[in-house]
Each structure stands twice: as C-alpha cells, then as structure tokens.
Amino acid sequence: MxxxxxxxxxxxxxxxxxxxxxxxxxxxxxxxxxxxxxxxxxxxxxxxxxxxxxxxxxxxxxxxxxxxxxxxxxxxxxxxxxxxxxxxxxxxxxxxxxxxxxxxxxxxxxxxxxxxxxxLITAALIEPGNEDPARPYTGATAAGAGWVLSGSKHCVPYAQQAEQCLITAQAEDELLVFLLPLSSPGLTLKEQASTAGEPQYQLDLESVALGESVLIARGEQALELVQWMQQLTRAAIAAMATGLCDAMLRMTAEYTSQREQFGVPVATFQAVGHRAADCYIDIECLRLVSQEAVSLLSLGLDAEQATTIAKIWTGDVCHRVSQASQHLHGGTGVDRDYPLFRYCLMARQLELSVGSSARLLEQLGTDIAVSFTSSGLETID
Amino acid sequence: MYIEYTENQKALRLRVREYMRERMTPALLEEKKNPDFFEGGGPEFRKQFAQMGKDGWISMSWPSELGGQDASALEQYIFTDEVMRSTFPYPFLTTEAIGPVLAEYANDEIREAVVKGILQGETVIAIGYSEPAAGTDLASLKTRAVRDGEDWVINGQKMWTSLANFADYIWLAARTDPDADKKHKGLTMFLVPTDIAGYSCNPVWTLGTRTNATFYEDVRLPDKYRVGEVNKGWQLITGQLNRERLSLVNHGMIEALYTETAGWAAATMDRDERPLLEQGWIQHNLARAKVGLEALRLMCLKQAWAIDQDQLGMAEASVAKVYGTEFFVEIYRLLLEVLGQAGTLKQDSQGAILKGKLEHRYRVGSILTFGGGANEVQRDIISAAGLSMPRGR
Missing domain, CATH: 1.10.540.10 (Acyl-CoA dehydrogenase/oxidase, N-terminal domain)
Incomplete structure (x- = not known):
C-alpha cells in the first residue's frame, strides 16, 4: 500500500x-x-x-x-x-x-x-445520437484492399487543428478502428460551439476511401482498444477534474475570507464554511477514486469498474463544487472579468463527457447484477 | 502509488476473518439478542473476548514498550475492519483509546492490574466524558473531584456512558480546578471501579441500543486511580483521537451488508419469477452504494497509511469522520429500499430479511454523526485547517 x-x-x-x-x-x-x-x-x-x-x-x-x-x-x-x-x-x-x-x-x-x-492528433468518440464508440452508426464497406467510410462523428475536439483522428466504424461483421487523415477527400468539418469554448467539430464522412495502412485494429482487438480508450479517457477526466475542482474551491475559500458583509468576512459564517467543507470532502473522494483508476490502468490491472466509479464521482463533484463556488462568490462568480466562470464551464464539460453519472450508474448497476448473479458472491475487497 | 494490499496484508485479513468467524459462536449470536448484551458484557462475550486476549490479538497495535506487537496502523485497520465485519461487540475504545493511555500514564499498581486485564480480554472500560450539559462542548463538564487526604471525593453525573452496565471501570473526566483561566485546563482523568460505593448506573434506552446514565455521589477514590497529572486531563482525552476516529469509521461492516443485500436480491424472485436483482431501481441503488463505498474504502486505507507515514492532517481525519458517518446513514437507506417494506421487520420477527440487520443498523447508525465530535465541529475544522478560512466568534 x-x-x-x-x-x-x-x-x-x-x-x-x-x-x-x-x-x-x-x-x-x-x-x-x-x-x-x-x-x-x-x-x-x-x-x-x-x-x-x-x-x-x-x-x-x-x-x-x-x-x-x-x-x-x-x-x-x-x-x-x-x-x-x-x-x-x-x-x-x-x-x-x-x-x-x-x-x-x-x-x-x-x-x-x-x-x-x-x-496534433485527436479522437472521435461519439456520433449524433450515439455515445457508444463500440457500436458506431458510421459504416465501413470493404473496397479492394481498403474500405469506404460513411457517417458522422461529432464533438470531436481540435479536429481542425489535428492531422489525424482515431475513429471507429462498423464493417459488415466487425468493428474497425482507423487513424483517419483529416485531409481525406470526402471529409468535411463543421464547427461546433461548445459550452467551455473548446474547439469542437462535426466530422462528416461521405464515401471516404481508406487503405489498410491507416487501420489500427479490427474485431476483438478493436473492441479491446475502444474499451481501454474509454477507461483511459474517463480516468484522465477524473484526474483533470480533481485539479479543476480543487482550484475552484481554493478560489472560493480565498474570496469568502476577504469578502466582508455585515462587518465580517463571509467565510466566518458557518453556513459558508460548511458548504466549503462539503466541497472539500467531495474533492477528497474524487481524488481517491481518480487515483485508484489511474493507478490500476498504470499497473495494467482491470480498471473497468474503477474508471466507471471515478467518472461517476467526477460528474457529481464537478456539478456540486461548481454550483457551490458560484453561489459563494455571489455576483462576482458569474462576472467574466473574474476567472471562476471558465472553471465552471469546464466542470460542466467534464461532467458530461464520456458518460454522465446517470448513464454510468446504470452501467455499473448492470455489472453488479451480473457479478452477483453469475458467482452468487462478488469478490470482497 | 500502489493502492493494493501486500500479500502479507491479504493473509492477515483472511486470518482475522477466519478467526472472528470462530468467535461469533451461536451462543454469542443468541446472547446479543438481549438488548443489555448487544454491545457485549454477557458470559459468552466474556469468554470469547478473553480468548482473543489469550491469542494475542488485543495487544497487536500497542507499542512494544507497553507490551504490544507494534502493528502498523494499516494492519490495525485490517484487524478492526474484519472485527466490525464479523459484528463481534469488540470494545475498541477500551483496547485502542484508553488502554495505551493507561499503559503510559497510570500509576504502577493500577497499570499492573488494569492494563494486564485489558490485554487478556478480561477488562472492559466505559468512557465517562459527556454530561447532561456537556456534549460537544466537553470542556464545560461539571463533575467535580476534590482532594481529601490520600483520596479524591467525586460528585456529579455522566451521560451516554455506553458499556457502563457491564464495564469494570469508568474512564472519568472530572473538574479538579474550577478556577482555571481556561475551562479545559482544570480537568483530571480518573479510573473509577464500578463496584465502588457511591457509584450507580441507570439504563437509557435509545432508538437503537442501550446506553447509560452514571451517577457519582461522594465516591471516595484513592489517589492511585488518578491517571496522569492533576489538571492535565485534556491532553489525555485528545491525544488518542486519531486512532479512535479510525475505529469509528471503516468500510468492512457496511460492505458486508451491501454484499448480503445484493446476494439476497439475486436469490429472491419477483412476482414474475425473475430475480429482484434484474430490476433497474435495485441495480441503481446498489450502484450508488458501491460508488460511495469505494470512496470510503480508499479513504480509510489512505488514513491508515498516512498515520503510518506520520502524515495524517487534521482536516483529513475530520473528512473521514464526516463522510464515513453520513455515508453509513445513506447506505442503510439505499439497502433498506432494496429490501422494501419487509426491511422494517425486526430480527427474529416472522418474515425478517437478513435477520433484521438493516432494520437495526439504521436505528444505531444515526449516533455517529454527532458522537465522537459532532459533524458540524468537524466541518469547522475542515474549513479552518483544510482551507484556511477564518472562524467566526
């Protein structure tokens, strides 16, 4: 330990x-x-x-x-x-x-x-109406030694600035993962305006021809890649959220320690101190589950459940700490001359990316049910 | 970073689990149904607790110079966690909080008798801190001890003196200097034998369990029962708080309830002859329980690790107290909802599920959020020590 x-x-x-x-x-x-x-x-x-x-x-x-x-x-x-x-x-x-x-x-x-x-390289995880990269609408039809891709990805970060993009496509009987050159003929990018201001694009593919040289994985290996990619991304978001929320809370503690109302710093009111303390507890929980998810991935151990749990905490804690920070700052928190708003926008971005708390709770619940139904007893750790 | 048990730690956990299974004899399970003996004190408890002493478990975490085995905080956590999981009514405060203090500060004669008794699993001590008018603000306590020759004469009342109905001694905080400039400076610690004249104990029946009010009427106590220096009692009260908190909050007991509840839902059929566990709302509650439980598990392990590194911050100890105790209350509800209305049936009642354990746990669970330092005070500590926010008043 x-x-x-x-x-x-x-x-x-x-x-x-x-x-x-x-x-x-x-x-x-x-x-x-x-x-x-x-x-x-x-x-x-x-x-x-x-x-x-x-x-x-x-x-x-x-x-x-x-x-x-x-x-x-x-x-x-x-x-x-x-x-x-x-x-x-x-x-x-x-x-x-x-x-x-x-x-x-x-x-x-x-x-x-x-x-x-x-x-620069990037990755496309989701499509309009579909957040499961292992079951893409985007299709790949075999054509000679290569494939022809059609479909759409969206909310692809930095697609305009990157050279290649990892994407998944469904062939007749297997999943494929490509390193798609973003200059491919038939590919168009449409700018999307997202809440935190991150450059994001809809990526439309109209009969885009790709050769074998850009295929990264297929079949079982492609599924393994996609699963691992999601685990890594969820753990990464949790790690980033830990720093983000910690900074928001410290900004809030500092602000309320200086801001005076009724002749005293507002931080001296227990209602204020306790709300900040609740955020502190939340962030400690987020830090721990994030460290566990990251550590398991680093060690090459099974991290499916740990990354799911880390992302659920991320969604909940980003929401709660962001709202508490806004609230305890009063009007200053929403003023774009003060830096807090960027944190709050990014908190929402992280909260909803690669699986919301509600969706992942459902997934975790299903996994729990399977583990108790199949073995009768979950491993106790 | 490596957040896993070592092979030795895993082996210790299994060893304790096996060992505690043997301690939870059918006779003890039966005895615990008597509300007077739920927290120990019956003959079978005495027998099994003495066995634990004989087998060397009680001294595990104590420093070797006090007759212990120098177990790390992490090893002690593994032990505590497994004991809690087994539901054995182990008197942690006697063994972890008071025992080491007595070993260090008690007079030779008392140390010889009482400390040996604790390590042999023969002595149980109840804590006499709270009073009718002194709870969270403990330093305002009024029980008086007045020096009279070689003795002290004690008068006053203690409240919530759990285990006093079978304890051998009360670990009593009393005021010895009513004129001290700060109220926590005039306190002294005593060990009061429960068979001494002038002492009495009345039951207080709470929502979940029995506790006691204890009374001290001209109790004449020889000075040898004083522990530590006169008017220096506060340091003894606060010195053991970290280890005490770690035995207050741990994950094993609720993880066992989570596992049993999920196992029950997997084995129980609904009206359509399908396992209850297939229902979305049950999966949802179990998932929420698991998410909170995992954070608690990691938090406890990190606390134990930090104690071993001598790195446990003040805010972090309070974080575990608040999060752990409030999550207990939350998970009882999540799991009770899975059981449904039959979850309200009490142990031994016709139709009770999981022997009514959750029905009982939710009734005892609420005391921890205010006991052991009210969570409001813990939150004050977190915002001050963790976030450098100024305090009011």
Missing amino acids: DFSYSEEQLEVRALARQILGDQTGNERQQQIDAQEIRFDEKLWQDLADAGLLGVALDSERGGMGFNFETLALLLEEVGRTVAAVPVIPALVTAALPLQRFGSEAQKHACLPGLANGKH
Whole structure:
C-alpha cells in the first residue's frame, strides 16, 4: 500500500505547475478567449519543449517513457489552471491506444511529432445520437484492399487543428478502428460551439476511401482498444477534474475570507464554511477514486469498474463544487472579468463527457447484477 | 502509488476473518439478542473476548514498550475492519483509546492490574466524558473531584456512558480546578471501579441500543486511580483521537451488508419469477452504494497509511469522520429500499430479511454523526485547517 508519488513524478508535476502557472493568468486567458480558436499554441509548444507532451510516450518516440500515472499529474495541473490545451484528446484518447495498438509506421508518423509539439492528433468518440464508440452508426464497406467510410462523428475536439483522428466504424461483421487523415477527400468539418469554448467539430464522412495502412485494429482487438480508450479517457477526466475542482474551491475559500458583509468576512459564517467543507470532502473522494483508476490502468490491472466509479464521482463533484463556488462568490462568480466562470464551464464539460453519472450508474448497476448473479458472491475487497 | 494490499496484508485479513468467524459462536449470536448484551458484557462475550486476549490479538497495535506487537496502523485497520465485519461487540475504545493511555500514564499498581486485564480480554472500560450539559462542548463538564487526604471525593453525573452496565471501570473526566483561566485546563482523568460505593448506573434506552446514565455521589477514590497529572486531563482525552476516529469509521461492516443485500436480491424472485436483482431501481441503488463505498474504502486505507507515514492532517481525519458517518446513514437507506417494506421487520420477527440487520443498523447508525465530535465541529475544522478560512466568534 503506497499513496505517495515518486521523486520523478513529483518533478514532472512541479515542472507542469510552473509552466502552466506562469501562462494561465487571467489576462492571458482573456487573450485566448478572444481568439477565434480557443487554443493556446504557445503554451502547447512550451509544454512540448519541456518534454511534457511526451511524458507517457516511449523514449524511442521522443517521449519520457513514464507511465499513465505520471501523465495524470500533468492533467491534474491543466485542470487546476483550465489551460486551453488539448491534453486529453491528444495525449490520452488518441496517443495511448495508438502507441499500444498502432503499427510501427503509424506510430512513427504521429508520436514523435506529437511529443515535439509539431503534430496534433485527436479522437472521435461519439456520433449524433450515439455515445457508444463500440457500436458506431458510421459504416465501413470493404473496397479492394481498403474500405469506404460513411457517417458522422461529432464533438470531436481540435479536429481542425489535428492531422489525424482515431475513429471507429462498423464493417459488415466487425468493428474497425482507423487513424483517419483529416485531409481525406470526402471529409468535411463543421464547427461546433461548445459550452467551455473548446474547439469542437462535426466530422462528416461521405464515401471516404481508406487503405489498410491507416487501420489500427479490427474485431476483438478493436473492441479491446475502444474499451481501454474509454477507461483511459474517463480516468484522465477524473484526474483533470480533481485539479479543476480543487482550484475552484481554493478560489472560493480565498474570496469568502476577504469578502466582508455585515462587518465580517463571509467565510466566518458557518453556513459558508460548511458548504466549503462539503466541497472539500467531495474533492477528497474524487481524488481517491481518480487515483485508484489511474493507478490500476498504470499497473495494467482491470480498471473497468474503477474508471466507471471515478467518472461517476467526477460528474457529481464537478456539478456540486461548481454550483457551490458560484453561489459563494455571489455576483462576482458569474462576472467574466473574474476567472471562476471558465472553471465552471469546464466542470460542466467534464461532467458530461464520456458518460454522465446517470448513464454510468446504470452501467455499473448492470455489472453488479451480473457479478452477483453469475458467482452468487462478488469478490470482497 | 500502489493502492493494493501486500500479500502479507491479504493473509492477515483472511486470518482475522477466519478467526472472528470462530468467535461469533451461536451462543454469542443468541446472547446479543438481549438488548443489555448487544454491545457485549454477557458470559459468552466474556469468554470469547478473553480468548482473543489469550491469542494475542488485543495487544497487536500497542507499542512494544507497553507490551504490544507494534502493528502498523494499516494492519490495525485490517484487524478492526474484519472485527466490525464479523459484528463481534469488540470494545475498541477500551483496547485502542484508553488502554495505551493507561499503559503510559497510570500509576504502577493500577497499570499492573488494569492494563494486564485489558490485554487478556478480561477488562472492559466505559468512557465517562459527556454530561447532561456537556456534549460537544466537553470542556464545560461539571463533575467535580476534590482532594481529601490520600483520596479524591467525586460528585456529579455522566451521560451516554455506553458499556457502563457491564464495564469494570469508568474512564472519568472530572473538574479538579474550577478556577482555571481556561475551562479545559482544570480537568483530571480518573479510573473509577464500578463496584465502588457511591457509584450507580441507570439504563437509557435509545432508538437503537442501550446506553447509560452514571451517577457519582461522594465516591471516595484513592489517589492511585488518578491517571496522569492533576489538571492535565485534556491532553489525555485528545491525544488518542486519531486512532479512535479510525475505529469509528471503516468500510468492512457496511460492505458486508451491501454484499448480503445484493446476494439476497439475486436469490429472491419477483412476482414474475425473475430475480429482484434484474430490476433497474435495485441495480441503481446498489450502484450508488458501491460508488460511495469505494470512496470510503480508499479513504480509510489512505488514513491508515498516512498515520503510518506520520502524515495524517487534521482536516483529513475530520473528512473521514464526516463522510464515513453520513455515508453509513445513506447506505442503510439505499439497502433498506432494496429490501422494501419487509426491511422494517425486526430480527427474529416472522418474515425478517437478513435477520433484521438493516432494520437495526439504521436505528444505531444515526449516533455517529454527532458522537465522537459532532459533524458540524468537524466541518469547522475542515474549513479552518483544510482551507484556511477564518472562524467566526
């Protein structure tokens, strides 16, 4: 049993904290908000130059060769600063499945460039009316040695800025996962405006021809990839949410300690202190389940239930801490000159991404029922 | 980071589980149905508790210089968790909170007799802190101890003195300096034998279990029963709080109830001859229970780990107290809903489910949110120590 991080991991966190802390002040964020595309490319490049984009990439791909747990520390810091950088879609959802399941040529084409900040990749998990990437409407028809894809993906982060996108498509009798070049003929992108301002796109595929060289996985392996990709993404969101909620609460504690009404700081009212304490408890729970999910994935152990539980806590805690922070700030919290609103918007984004609490509770309940029905007794741990 | 038990820790858990199964004899289960003996004190409890002492379990967590085995906080947590899971009425406060304090501070003669008795599973001690007018604000207690020659003369009343109906001693906090500049500075700790003249005990029947009011009328107590220095009692009261809190909140007992409830729902058919467990609302409640339970499990393990690292923060101990006790209440409701109306049937009643355990648990569950330091006070500690928010008053 060990809840501590290694020296190396703490160094990575300190480095991330320094770079992100220096470049995410309110003024800088306002400049990024004013851009047409809310992407802080200078910060992204600085993270690359410090080696942080390659933290969990193999050293032969220009990475640091650390585990997912170390990458999660970077994600937590990005959450703490709501930096406008695509850490989850690029470094987690796209890069890690590619690194594990991709061919040498595919990895060579993407990963070194991702690590040095010159090449962006992303992933498309959902479609209009369908949030299950293992059962896509998007279809693939065999054509010679390749396939022709038709269908739509949406809410695809950074699709305009990326070179390739991991997507799933349903062939006649099996699931396929591709590394789709975003410049493919027949592919069009439509901009979507999402609540937190992250650049997102609807990706329409009209008879897009793809060769075998861009196929990452098929059949059973494709299902395994999709399951792992969702687990990684849920754990990553939980880690980011931990930093995000912690920052929101600390901002709230500081604000209420200074804001005076009736001649005293409002933090001295127990009703205020207790609501903040409830947020503190919530965040401690979120941190623990997030660490467990991340740790199990890092160790290569079964993480299906742990990642589901972590994402359920993420949904609940993001909602509660965000609303409490807004409320305890009074009007200041909703003022766009004050930084809290960015956190609240991102909290909602994370809450609803890759499975809401309600949906995942249903999934967890089904799994529990299966485990008790099949074995009569769940393993007690 | 590695959030799993080691092989040795897993083996310890299994060993305790097996061992406690043997302690929960049919005679003890029967004896616990008597409300006077639900929290221990009957002859079968005495027999099994003494067996635990003989087998060396009670001294496990104590430091070796006090006759213990230096178990880590994590090992002690594993033990506590399994004991709670077994529902054995183990007197944790005697063994974990008071015993080590006596071993360190009691006078030689008392230490020889009482500490040995505790480690042999022969002595049970009840806590005499609360009074009718001193609960959360404990330092305002009024029970008086006045020095008279070689003795102390004690007068006053204690409230919620659980286990006093069978305890051998009361661990009593009394005021020895009514003029101290701060009220917590004038307190001294005593060990009062329950067979001493002037002491009496009346039952208080609560929602869930028996507790007691205890009375001290000119109790003449020799000075050897004083523990620690005069007017320095407050440090002894607060010194053991961390370990005490860890035995207050743990996940094993409710995890066992969760498992039994889900197992019951898997084995019980609905009107359409399908397992109840196939119903969406039952799955939903079990999922919510599991989500909360997993956080509690991790929180307890992290607390134990942090104690071993000497890193347990003040806010974190309070977080576990608040979250754990409030989740107990929540999970009882989630699981009772699964049982439905028959969940209200009491143990031994015709038609009772899972021996009426949940019906009883929900009745005893509510005391923990205010006992052991009211949750409001814990929240004050969290906002002050965890978030540096200024306090009122």
